[in-house]
Amino acid sequence: MKTIFRLGDGWDARPFFLIAGPCVIESESLVLNAADAIAKMAQLHRFPLVFKSSYDKANRTSVSSYRGMGMEEGLRILQKVQREMGLAVLSDVHGPEEARAAGEVLDVLQIPAFLCRQTDLLLAAGATGRGVNVKKGPFLAPWDMSHAVEKIASTGNKQILLTERGTSFGYNNLVSDMRSLAIMQQLGYPVVFDGTHSVQLPGGGGRVSSGQREFVAPLSRAAVAAGCDGLFLEVHPDPDAAPSDGANMLNFAMLDRLLSEVRRILDALCRA
Secondary structure (H helix, E strand, O other), rough: OOOOOOOOOOHHOOOEEEEOOOOOOOOOOHHHHHHHHHHHHHHHOOOOEEOOOOOOOOOOOOOOOOOOOHHHHHHHHHHHHHHHHOOEEEEEOHHHHHHHHHHHOOOOOEEEEHEEEEEEEHHHHHHHHOEEEEOOOOOOOHHHHHHHHHHHHOOOOOOOEEEOEEEEEOOOOOEEEHHHHHHHOOOOEEEEEOHHHHEEEEEOOOOOOOOOOHHHHHHHHHHHHOOEEEEEEEEEEOOOHEEEEEEEEHHHHHHHHHHHHHHHHHHHHOOO
């Protein structure tokens, strides 16, 4: 199983793509099994895949929440996904020194939404020469992402993705404004819709975030029809047993069904 998709292949010829995987690395076996299952579905539905799973979730609601296996072990596992399955891999980074180390392995460094204004982090991520996916903070207007783009591009790195994941709407709620996709595309870089975090209810579970998994598919279909360049979906074999973001993750059957629907929408729009 090998993908021909790499962020450096040239944005102008890029197909519609998928970023997908478990929220956080729980074990090597779970990551490898998930990568294999998701890669087979992506190939079946003709989507280039970037596999994602975070070695550290530093932005958990509670100090007691599970964060992951740590950078060293997490990168080892993600590198195994690269070597054995030929997949591009993505994980979150949280500080400049971490970005430099992670950039030696990751194909895409992801800037978490709540760090999207951190200048030193953005510059360090850009300086790696790897792809950089910046999640739009729920506190930002879409046009304000121009500043994140400017910071990364100042390093000479133009391999930039921008991801929409909803905007704060009252307490413990997010709303997805599809205009945001077109507005951010005007900045000249691919725009991804995060179908799973957009249905999150931040802190809505008291000591954990909650979510509304039933809305992942309709929002994702709407974003594809609205013209996004890719989808970000967190996927787990048993979301209800996951230690992080289980309430808004998809299981494999849900992913397969959604990708089939997305392919039909893209074919109707005559998009790759």
